[in-house]
Amino acid sequence: MITRVHRRGSRVGGLLRYLWGPGKAEEHVNPHLVAAWDGAGSLSDLEPKVTASGRRSLRALTALLEQPVRAGYRPPTKFVWHASMRLAPEDRHRSVSDTTWASMAVEMLTEVGVATVATDPGLRWIAMRHADDHVHIVATLVREDGRTNWLRNDYPRCVKATYDVARRYNLHRRVPPADRTAHRRPHPAEVTKARRTGRAQTPRDELRRRVRTAVAAAGSQEEFFGRLRAAGVLVRLRHSSTDPRQITGYAVALPEARTADGKPVYFSGGRLAPDMTLPKLLLRWGTPTPLPAAPVVGRVERTAAMRQAAKVAATAAEDIRRDACAAPGRAQATAVAAADLVTSLAAAVEGDRRGPLHRAAEAFDRAARDLYGRVQKPTGRSQQMRAMSRLVALMGRISGDDDALVVLALVMDLARFADTLEQLRSAQQRLHQAEAARAAGDVLRLVAGGRQPAVTPPLTATSTPAPTVGGGRRTARGR
Template identity: 80%
Template structure:
């Protein structure tokens, strides 16, 4: 339905049907591979493949071949594959296999013999398809990647978790432990103590030039082991882009001594939660004021609020991951800066981080009075999440805006009593089977 500029009529490219009823693709493949055979040191893997597929809510629409062709050309032009006749680039074709998707194939050697390696093509494709979806008024519009998501488990980790019957990936469990320790600490010494108390194995990395200087860390769970029986360690940067030790040091700012453990009396616990709610409400006003004039301060305040919500989630739900833990994870994604950057702490962020440490140190929340104070703090945090959503939408960081809205809705549901604070006890279940089993393709409706 579409091809490179200069390919000629599309009907001449259509593979012929043989006597056996199959398509003869040799002539089309030879045309696509002509620049490869004539190129200078062509790559061994010279085929680029992508697909454009409608979302389930858009599949009821009837899109003509010409519309599909226009969408494919616009996407490929933005990515850098489709070019005009005055700039002979790559040869490519777009073929429609069904009503809801098309497949695109290109060869990576240009007409002039140079190789186009298509580096970083995935982020450009996501951005291009988002623009196409906006132009053609499609319902599902996946925003461009903003590099704020945490690292996903490797397929090997998923397979190992499935074999051992683990309910969670070790990488995900470690990221939560590290996030909890970060929220409750004010310096790296306190951070490592928190990890040790949580039962996490810690391995420090010393500088090659100054052996007495610690430059990084890695964490592991006591259970999972490698084939040789060694713990499986993950560096902080492999858990999330902002969890490396240099970035944590910048996040904490000037080390402060840990606050004294608060009295476990209910009155002091309620007072701590009320003070935290006051700080959160003032921080939301600061973000409204500083979003344009001092974006660094607003960003530091948002990250400190994520730490406070993390401490509150553990103070209410403990190690049992419920709705509040999931809200804290979504809020952490919404508050994170681009490319793992960390802003210098401000007075407000330091104040909120002090509240986070106090909430973490005062223990589990129980009883009616402190529960009511905790629910009021949740409502203030939900309004703070609304402020973050407005900020991220103004910054065109739509993935983070979606995460902030998810966190705000979850907090309001918990605070309103429409969702249980603590989830039922976790049972060890097998990891879901992947959509493609054993690397084999499923038959098409046969």
């Protein structure tokens, strides 16, 4: 079940006429009330009557809902609040009665603050039903005592209240509240521009992938900025106003992504992901284990590095299972470092191609991120895991079949780590991240099982990234 909060309006009558009308495609069947505010009286008295012409008279119900607004002190311009509660497809086979819908709506609205008892002169609202799988809720935002209830942050409050209702009524699909672990999605204007210019990805998505790869392979801000420039990214640094030698932030841009007047479009780290600001990156890196600047790279060295990384990943999964309750901060730092290892492995195996390992790295990064963009201090295990991430990055591209077996073994260990992370997030009731960890584990197992190619073709192959904005082609409009 999910609740959608619609845009606020100023015409109660117009909204009611639509809800009790035939709908846009005759989809409204048997519209009727299922609940109303405490003290409203009988629902049969509130129900709009059918006139001699066959139409419903909505004037009485409109007047009752607007009465507090007319008598209120400086009411808002848009005082009509509209929301809809809808069942998920897997729950629509259930026969939900009007009484059950009324109970679910009242419980949700009470937790949000819309519904109150009769002794509290609160808002006037109604819940009506014209389909089997959803109900509509209409409320006016002026209380009966004349004060305005602005219902600030109404959407996150509705999501949390709906999740609680779905859990109490044992519904299959429960959408948990937002935990702010997801990265920022591209704006529709960015997607439209990327499609118009023939790009397979928006600049924001491409920059986030390149920045994440540089973060996983770097151990200091100097190395981080150097890797970004080596990857063809424009970097703009922000210096402290008190100490010009101190760098306090950064912004990145693609050379080919520019505005109409030819200026690069820069994105700060915080606009790419909540944990990519420079202060959080510095805390995330801590004091890295020193690595040789230019190690000898060969088949033996690469195989040894992959086996060492697999061993560390298996040990880190055991640490997470042990520290989940006693030391959640250590488990969190280890999970973030494991996400860096998956990112470095995806870059080493697939390069610029957005294959299955890149998709697993994106899901793993979401699953490992801490709530609200927080960053935990590094631990000995996380530093060891991060050293493996840097070592894999220094090994360079992996091509051919010589290293395929050792890569598949590392991928399988990371899949088991993803399963452990899913169990941790499920125990923490962070269900969005548990789902992301499950998705990452599924993709990694497909790669390890040989059902997805784990090693890219030779380096001379043409890069063909998977489309993220409709293939980068403009579709012809229907005539």
